[in-house]
Amino acid sequence: MAIRIDGKALADKVKAQTAAAAKGLLRRPGLAVILVGNDPASRVYVTGKEKDCTACGFLSFEHALPEDTSQETLLGLIEELNRDPQVDGILCQLPLPRHLDEAAVLNAIARDKDVDCFHPYNVGRLMAGDPVFLPCTPAGVMEMLREYGIPVRGKRCVVLGRSNIVGKPMAMLLLQQDGTVTICHSRTPDLASLTRQADILVSAVGRVGLITADMVKEGAVVIDVAMNRNEAGKLCGDVDYSGVEPRASYITPVPGGVGPMTRAMLMKNILTAARHHQVRND
Numbered sequence: 457m458a459i460r461i462d463g464k465a466l467a468d469k470v471k472a473q474t475a476a477a478a479k480g481l482l483r484r485p486g487l488a489v490i491l492v493g494n495d496p497a498s499r500v501y502v503t504g505k506e507k508d509c510t511a512c513g514f515l516s517f518e519h520a521l522p523e524d525t526s527q528e529t530l531l532g533l534i535e536e537l538n539r540d541p542q543v544d545g546i547l548c549q550l551p552l553p554r555h556l557d558e559a560a561v562l563n564a565i566a567r568d569k570d571v572d573c574f575h576p577y578n579v580g581r582l583m584a585g586d587p588v589f590l591p592c593t594p595a596g597v598m599e600m601l602r603e604y605g606i607p608v609r610g611k612r613c614v615v616l617g618r619s620n621i622v623g624k625p626m627a628m629l630l631l632q633q634d635g636t637v638t639i640c641h642s643r644t645p646d647l648a649s650l651t652r653q654a655d656i657l658v659s660a661v662g663r664v665g666l667i668t669a670d671m672v673k674e675g676a677v678v679i680d681v682a683m684n685r686n687e688a689g690k691l692c693g694d695v696d697y698s699g700v701e702p703r704a705s706y707i708t709p710v711p712g713g714v715g716p717m718t719r720a721m722l723m724k725n726i727l728t729a730a731r732h733h734q735v736r737n738d
């Protein structure tokens with residue numbers, strides 16, 4: 457029987473620590489959230505982040521813009537927020553409507569307010585092993601491994617997915633902790649032969665039931681990043697939880713695993729940004 461990694465409990469702990477640390481600052485940290493359009497899932501995410509801000513004693517400033525917002529208007533708002541001393545972090549909820557240039561928008565966010573860690577400068581710092589901010593989802597996974605005393609050094613780590621948001625930075629953080637890392641993607645042949653070698657298996661694909669028990673080594677640590685809906689509309693990950701759980705040593709559930717940790721790590725990044733700004737400005 458695997459130990460179930462409780463992401464919800466750990467996220468509550470991280471947020472409580474963040475809130476306590478924020479009390480020592482001269483002013484309350486602030487997050488500006490930009491939401492373009494009416495995507496219901498994005499609305500849910502934004503509301504969740506605003507609630508987390510309140511729980512941590514942070515200010516949050518929502519900028520909800522219509523679906524047909526122009527690139528120029530959006531960039532103008534970002535410029536304004538970049539200059540706003542009450543704003544420590546700027547988050548532009550993705551995905552953006554198709555007519556907007558996502559890369560240009562993310563690049564416009566001031567790098568010291570880039571709490572999602574999507575700006576090329578912060579991505580570069582991460583690659584160089586000298587990060588300012590850590591990307592929230594992979595950082596949440598690393599925090600889970602640390603909390604449960606799961607060593608990474610010398611372990612074989614297999615990451616499924618190579619997105620800029622999850623897969624690539626996840627692999628980088630595991631590598632920086634001395635894991636031996638393999639990254640798999642949609643063109644990887646014989647996926648199971650690689651996943652079966654993993655001491656630590658991280659799946660960030662987005663396909664229900666992708667990871668079955670026969671793909672997992674006995675005693676592996678299984679981290680399920682994905683957030684999918686199954687046929688019944690229920691939230692689930694990539695991993696067949698009931699099948700894999702008896703083989704694993706540790707496993708994350710969906711929901712209640714990586715998702716809450718992602719949100720908690722965002723709060724930590726806002727605190728980091730606020731500390732940085734207060735040293736500089738106050």
Ligand code: NAP
Pocket residue numbers: 593616617618619620621622623640641642643644647660661662663681682683684714715716718719
């Ligand atoms: P993404 O950009 O769609 O990337 C998916 C990755 O999976 C791609 O690299 C793709 O390969 C790879 N892939 C697709 N089919 C595969 C297969 N059969 N075998 C191996 N790899 C395959 O998605 P993402 O943004 O990284 O998100 C991944 C999942 O994590 C989604 O379910 C998302 O909802 C979830 N997520 C969760 C959190 C959280 O907080 N828990 C945060 C972010 C994302 P190619 O590159 O070759 O196309």
